[in-house]
Amino acid sequence: MQSNKIRILVASLALSCAHIALAADPPAEGRDRTYAKVCSFCHDKGVGPAILGRALPAAYIENVVRHGFRAMPSFRSSEIDNTALASVARWVSQSPASKASTASPASPAPSAAPATKAQ
């Protein structure tokens, strides 16, 4: 009797849990995967400047990703490999401004690209 009760409780717990797990994030919907999984967490949320819809040069984007910029961390090829980097840079460069974005327009100008550091 007692163990039946426990079983029912466990089953109902598992059911509630499954419900929680299904409430997942919406799919990326055609966005570049790197953008969706890394960049968007800052650049679509107003933490970093908006970067879509500004036709930023792809080479500039690649440079900033590898060097970091002010508080933006650098990303290594072990995290975003050269192919993924070229793809996200091109995608960001060509994409219109994000509708969902809550990003602020304030942003550094491409001319402020970090120079290669001398060691």
Place this chain on the structure above:
Amino acid sequence: MTTTPRNVLPKGVSANDFEQALAQIRAIVGAEYVVAEDTALAPYNKIMMAVPDEQHAPSAAVMPDSVEQIQAIMKVLNQHRIPVYPISTGKNLGYGSAAPVERGQLVMDLRRMNRILDVDAELCTALVEPGVTYQQLYDYLQEKKLPLWFSCPAPSVIAGPLGNMVDRGVGYTPYGEHFLFSSGMEVVLADGEVLRTGMGSMPGSNTWQVFKWGYGPTLDGIFTQSNYGIVTKMGMWLMPAPPDYRPFLIQYPEDTDITKIVDALRPLRIAMVIPNAVVIAHTLWEAPCTKVNRADYHPGPGAISDEAVQKIRKDHNLGAWNVYAALYGTPETNAANWKIIEQVAAATGGTLITDSTEQGGRATQYRFDLMKGKPNLGEFDLYNWRGGGGSMWFAPVSQAKGSETLKQMQLAKGILAKYGFDYVGEFIVGWRDMHHVIDLLYDRSDAEQMKKAHACFDELLQAFAREGYGVYRANTAFAEKVAATYGPVKRDVERRLKRALDPNNIIAPGRCGISI
């Protein structure tokens, strides 16, 4: 083979020897996974600490993909006496990032080893490699529809569980003391030997991820905040997603309220009525994360005034202290415990907020997400407060007693103000302790601020040490000075262990002040 002379070499290693070693390492991992050009090494040299980049410049980086490759690399490094600095995701931002503790060390970047090796849905455990990020683990659990949660730190999208646990980081769920909820490590030692801690040592054991202690001394601790081995696998406990999750915020109007907050919440935390790592965040932690622009309140140089902070509170509905915690359970248990929370909030003069969208702001939302282990980067808003990418965490440990917290806050605030910096702090309640985490934010592009930030961190460290307060974790630039605050005997034991386990002193010498 490069023909340009190298700017950075490992200490005591000739250019010829280094080239030879690199050739051997390329043969092990493949040429594309060895980086030795200055430009390509830039991502390994982006730091937020108030010291010149050159001080933490790597000589090269290698990206192995397996334990076997690491073993083979260690042989080469021993042969040439080349110091190596292992990193996992390399996102220990404000603590040293991906840069080596000493100039010239070769970075061993384990980010490519990003396999989630096992998730046991019944026992609620996982076994992961160093390169796994929290976001990756989150996506994995979502895709498999597994109702399991983990605890993560604020930079969770890009940081990972193994590196965070090895640095003894903390998070915000009931499993927030991360090392406590780890179970089992695999470690490649300096001589290439592979150790599995706890039950993992026993051939055929299936209890590695469920019983941490094993037989004899439990060795896991010596591989955290140290340089005795390279951790290549880690077991971690996952939490069953609770049927009912009730996050809340309690705001308090005065700085001095911290004493009654801590004294009222401590019993609830120790008794686990509140099971998670409660956060008590000051106004100036909430303000950047609510998109308050510092210059609107303090356009000039120096630390922000108390009057300006008061005005920010009023204008943006922020508390002097903002307490974040949650209940995790069934609707019935949470309903019972909720009454206690309401009573405590009322009795201490706090304003209780439960709806992040209506009453709370964007800061509340990212906190509510973090307390259920949902990765985000909301806290990076802190970096917009001063701008310029300078950040060093000063994180002394405090007793969970009200009088102690106010004393620490006032001590820190005074020293920060002397150098023109703001008190941007929070207390994370462990169980009986609190991690008093202060972000020393400064403009790293301003030479004067760099100098002041360095001097300020130094004074904070010494002033707190004089009061008997030690930090729980520290950036690599201050490793030696922090280690010195813990006294000579501990350091001597650490040195003896280093001699025994790594006689050539090749794994991250200087990390946490440990060297031969």
